[in-house]
Amino acid sequence: MQPTDRVGLTIAGLRHLWKSTLVERERESRPDLGQICVNLIKAGADLEVELLEDNDWTKVAEGSLDVRSQLTQQNEPPMEILGQVLQHEFMIIARTTTQFNWSIDYGAGRLERFHGVATVEDYIELLQSMADADSSVDLVSSPLRLPGTLDYLGLVLARHPVWTHPGPFIKINDFDAATRLLQPPASRAEFTERCSDLWTIISQLGVPQASDDLYTAAKLDPTRKGTINDLQLWLQVELGEDYPTVADAATTIRGIGHVRQGSQHASSSTRNKADRALIALGVTVPVTDWPQAWGAVVAAAAAAFYTIATAVRRLKP
DSSP: OOTTOOOOOOHHHHHHHHHHHSOHHHHTTSOOHHHHHHHHHHHHHHHHHHHHHOOOTTSOSEEEEETGGGSOSTTOOOHHHHHHHHHSSSSOOEEEEETTEEEEEEETTSSGGGTTOOSHHHHHHHHHHHHTSOOOOOOOOOSSOHHHHHHHHHHHHHHSTTOOOOSOSOOOSOHHHHHHTTSOOSSHHHHHHHHHHHHHHHHTOOOOOOOHHHHHHTTOOGGGOOHHHHHHHHHHHHHGGGTHHHHHHHHHHHHHHHHHHHHHOOOHHHHHHHHHHHHHTTOOSSOOOHHHHHHHHHHHHHHHHHHHHHHHHTSOO
16 A cells, blocks of 8 residues: 555544544544534434334335535535445445435435434444344254255154144245245345245244143243244243254244334334344345345245254154
């Protein structure tokens, strides 16, 4: 690298440069570019929260913030620097609209996580907490694709004498939806549709219904029975001390439901739970590559069901 070469800095890098190279009296006359970038992100996040709080379904729940309109004329920093920084953060925050301006898109939960961010330090702490979130679980990789893995698990369960469900393990009511699972999504909407299709299939798996006593003993609500709870309770009873070998698999399967809920509900707590589930599934958050994200979800689901099949096979009749 030569002294004349240009380098790009992140918001954290800009703050460090501003603090380390300028004495305090100089900082008053020099713009804090890192803080200005954070202010712009927060402005977009605040507008997004306003959209989420508006119950008028006729309004489009997304918008665009003009960057130049947010800056004061006094000590206005170079637009090129602000735009380049916001475009090369951990997610693409700004996009260029003209040669001299940029805009920040908001809506659909894109910036909501930054609503409480006021300083560069807040911003860095939030990013650190996202990086420190639960990492992807360690499951046995499936040698089969997801449909084959589900079919294999159904065969393993059907052949086990303790499995009492009389019907098929897999019940497909919508073949178009099942077919879509093998097609990579090209957008957020298609990714959401795939997650919903997958969760529909999972929630309709044929599993023996657990008793109210088992639900109560496991501190689950007997009035809210479902496929995943029933499967978990069956595995806990039959695997006994070996249940921890499939506990991560059960968590992974539930995580798919959290992702599906997060895409269909606007509350920040639901969205945060969905983000944590995505990270645990091996997806980089925020998502920028939808085909890659779907591939990670499918691979994690296949690994989870294959892990369960492997544990059940080890059971002695």
